[in-house]
Amino acid sequence: xxxxxxxxxxxxxxxxxxxxxxxxxxxxxxxxxxxxxxxxxxxxxxxxxxxxxxxxxxxxxxxxxxxxxxxxxxxxxxxxxxxxxxxxxxxxxxxxxxxxxxxxxxxxxxxxxxxxxxxxxxxxxxxxxxxxxxxxxxxxxxxxxxxxxxxxxxxxxxxxxxxxxxxxxxxxxxxxxxxxxxxxxxxxxxxxxxxxxxxxxxxxxxxxxxxxxxxxxxxxxxxxxxxxxxxxxxxxxxxxxxxxxxxxxxxxxxxxxxxxxxxxxxxxxxxxxxxxxxxxxxxxxxxxxxxxxxxxxxxxxxxxxxxxxxxxxxxxxxxxxxxxxxxxxxxxxxxxxxxxxxxxxxxxxxxxxxxxxxxxxxxxxxxxxxxxxxxxxxxxxxxxxxxxxxxxxxxxxxxxxxxxxxxxxxxxxxxxxxxxxxxxxxxx
Ligand code: EPZ
Numbered sequence: 001x002x003x004x005x006x007x008x009x010x011x012x013x014x015x016x017x018x019x020x021x022x023x024x025x026x027x028x029x030x031x032x033x034x035x036x037x038x039x040x041x042x043x044x045x046x047x048x049x050x051x052x053x054x055x056x057x058x059x060x061x062x063x064x065x066x067x068x069x070x071x072x073x074x075x076x077x078x079x080x081x082x083x084x085x086x087x088x089x090x091x092x093x094x095x096x097x098x099x100x101x102x103x104x105x106x107x108x109x110x111x112x113x114x115x116x117x118x119x120x121x122x123x124x125x126x127x128x129x130x131x132x133x134x135x136x137x138x139x140x141x142x143x144x145x146x147x148x149x150x151x152x153x154x155x156x157x158x159x160x161x162x163x164x165x166x167x168x169x170x171x172x173x174x175x176x177x178x179x180x181x182x183x184x185x186x187x188x189x190x191x192x193x194x195x196x197x198x199x200x201x202x203x204x205x206x207x208x209x210x211x212x213x214x215x216x217x218x219x220x221x222x223x224x225x226x227x228x229x230x231x232x233x234x235x236x237x238x239x240x241x242x243x244x245x246x247x248x249x250x251x252x253x254x255x256x257x258x259x260x261x262x263x264x265x266x267x268x269x270x271x272x273x274x275x276x277x278x279x280x281x282x283x284x285x286x287x288x289x290x291x292x293x294x295x296x297x298x299x300x301x302x303x304x305x306x307x308x309x310x311x312x313x314x315x316x317x318x319x320x321x322x323x324x325x326x327x328x329x330x331x332x333x334x335x336x337x338x339x340x341x342x343x344x345x346x347x348x349x350x351x352x353x354x355x356x357x358x359x360x361x362x363x364x365x366x367x368x369x370x371x372x373x374x375x376x377x378x379x380x381x382x383x384x385x386x387x388x389x390x391x392x393x394x395x396x397x398x399x400x401x402x403x404x405x406x407x408x409x410x411x412x413x414x415x416x417x418x419x420x421x422x423x424x425x426x427x428x
Contacts, residue, residue, distance in 0.1 A: 004399045004413060006390035007422035008372055012257035014419035015289070016248045018264045019045040019410050020077050020238035023315075024200040026102045027177040028207050028238060029053050032062055032082035033109035034185060035211055037233030040067050043077035044238055048407045049100055054080075056096045056103050060110065061088030077238070087114040094120040094151065100407075101125060104132055105174060107155060108182035111144055116156040121148065126379040128338040134168060134175035141166045142179070142186050163188030163227055171196050171308035176223070177204055183225040184213035192223040198309040199268065203239045210234040242268045243315045244409065247384055249292040250319045251416060253281040254326060254392045258293035259419055266290060271312045275320070278302045279327065299323065301331035301366060308337070318344045318385035325353040326392055327366035334361040344382035347375040351389050351397065372397040380408045387412070391421055398426075 020043035030053070032039040044050060054064050067079040090110050097103040097120035110117035122132060136146050136153065142161040147154045163186050166179060176196040181204075183190035195201070197219055205218030211234045214226035245264040252259040253276060266273050266285055273283050280297040283290060301324055306314040314337040324331045325348055335341050342362055345355050351373045354365040372395035377383030383404040390397030399405075402425070405412055413423045 001400065001428065002402045003426045004387060004402050004405070005424050005426055006372070006387065006397045006399070008370070008390055008393035008395060008397060010255065010391070010420045010422055012251055012255045012259055012391070012416065012419040012421055015260045015262055016415045016419060017262040018240045018245050018248070019043070021200060021203070021241035021243070022047055022049055022408050023173075023243070024203040025050055025238045026053055027105050027181070027200065027204045028236060029057060029082060030105040030109050031181055031204065031207060031211070032057065033060060033084050033087065033106060034113055034181060035231040035233055036083075036085050038081050038083040039211065039233055040079060040081050040235045042079040042235070042237045044080050045241065045410050046078065047410055048403070049102065052096065052100045053103065056092055056106065057082065059089055059093070059096070060084065060106065061086050083233070090114050090117045092117070092119040097122050101130060102174065104135060105178055105181075107135060107153065108139060108178035108180070111139060111155050111157055112161055112182045112185035115158060115160065117153070119153045119155070121151055121153055126343060127341045130338070132175075134172045135178045138166045138168075138175055138179040139182055142182055142190065161186035163190040163225070165191040165193065168192070168194040170194070173198050173201065176201050180204060180208065180215070180223065180225065183227060184208050184215070184231065186227040188227055190225040190227065192225075194221055195223045196308060197221060199239060199242060207234065207236040210236055240264055240268060243313065245269055245290065246272045246313070246316045247319050247388070247409070248415070249276060249281070249283065249290075250323050250388055251391060251419075252292040253279070253294050253299070254323050254388050256294050256296070257419065258291070258295065260286060260289045260291045262289040264290040270310050272316055275302050275304055275312060279323070299327040299366070301327040301329035301364070303332045305334040306337050314338060314341060315381050317341060318381045319388055321345070321355065321362065321364060322348065322385040322388040324364040325355065325367060325370060325389065330363065330365045332361055332363055336360065343378040344385045347386055348389055350375060351393055353389070369394055371395060374398045374400065377401040377404045380404050384409060384412070387423075391416070
């Protein structure tokens with residue numbers, strides 16, 4: 001298994017191209033199931049999760065081919081053509097779904113297009129139990145019959161789906177996306193209340209609209225959909241990855257560096273930009289991107305609570321904790337989205353951080369210096385937080401199990417090394 005070795009202490013300076021958003025790309029790819037025409041997606045990142053979903057979609061009959069590559073401010077994104085002339089199988093098997101929970105996103109689209117779907121129950125994962133009950137309840141509201149048997153969700157809508165009102169008891173990004181994809185081909189009007197407002201949901205709605213869907217209110221907590229008989233193909237560019245942007249902003253901040261994040265804009269990272277500014281980091285829009293720097297300014301502890309968009313994202317919590325570990329004052333970081341997303345804490349403490357977890361909150365007391373160590377990655381964002389800590393730690397850090405990183409960060413070592421980090425991937 002690959003490892004990443006970092007020799008800490010270098011101030012990072014340079015430019016980093018930001019790729020297309022993984023969490024926008026996955027539902028967009030699933031949307032290709034909704035039409036028999038081609039959906040061309042540009043600015044797709046090269047990531048393991050994208051390949052996993054491509055495999056799953058091929059099994060449903062989606063023909064996938066590279067339409068080309070495009071260069072956007074130094075980032076080479078793939079343009080992929082996805083065409084599901086016919087749905088050849090409505091089963092999403094365990095072997096693929098267990099590798100990536102987002103596979104459950106094919107459920108709504110398969111049901112809407114083919115009237116049935118058998119999708120393996122995704123099960124829990126390192127960051128929490130992560131049930132899919134909201135996806136199922138919402139689809140039932142739209143007329144689906146659902147049974148759970150032998151580890152699979154068996155869903156059918158023999159007479160097609162119909163519009164309905166569904167109120168989410170709490171915000172779920174994936175369930176909003178799944179219901180949106182089901183509703184666009186359902187008969188009549190659907191209203192999704194307390195819907196997720198994440199930019200990735202807005203991007204999905206925009207793509208569906210170019211395919212002929214009738215959607216209003218994406219980006220607010222009430223989304224209205226008028227079902228149509230069919231969707232056609234289209235072309236859509238995936239939005240820049242706000243979590244990748246935030247992660248490299250943290251790399252600049254934690255090393256007291258100065259980095260331009262190419263293709264990123266302040267508006268994409270909202271709450272995070274405010275928190276970083278409060279902590280003593282400067283963010284400014286410059287031609288072609290977002291400049292993030294912290295020259296000679298101390299880092300101040302800032303309290304953070306994760307919340308659905310537009311609040312502070314849970315996908316930035318671990319990275320924020322690495323940053324706060326080096327602040328001059330203490331901070332409290334509270335995780336409200338996932339119940340088990342503090343697995344980076346013991347690893348950071350092994351690097352000399354002073355973090356104490358009390359339930360859903362972590363008290364982070366800034367230390368004067370972190371020390372390199374061998375550490376274990378447990379999930380995608382936890383892994384990258386250890387890399388951030390390694391960038392500023394004294395001596396050598398080796399992060400094990402970096403396959404987690406490859407799910408969501410494209411060419412991470414290369415991008416950081418180009419800004420002066422001493423970082424390399426060790427094979428096996
Ligand atoms: C998406 O996951 C992201 N994944 C996650 O990113 C992200 O952390 C999360 O949204 C929150 O922002 C993708 O977009 C592919 P949710 P999702 O449904 O949709 C509970 C990363 O690192 N819940 O908004 O699965 C759930 O357990 C990943 O890139 C139910 O109880 O998240 C969680 O506590 C990790 N029942 C909360 O809701 C349900 O039916 C929010 O989850 C659905 C969710």
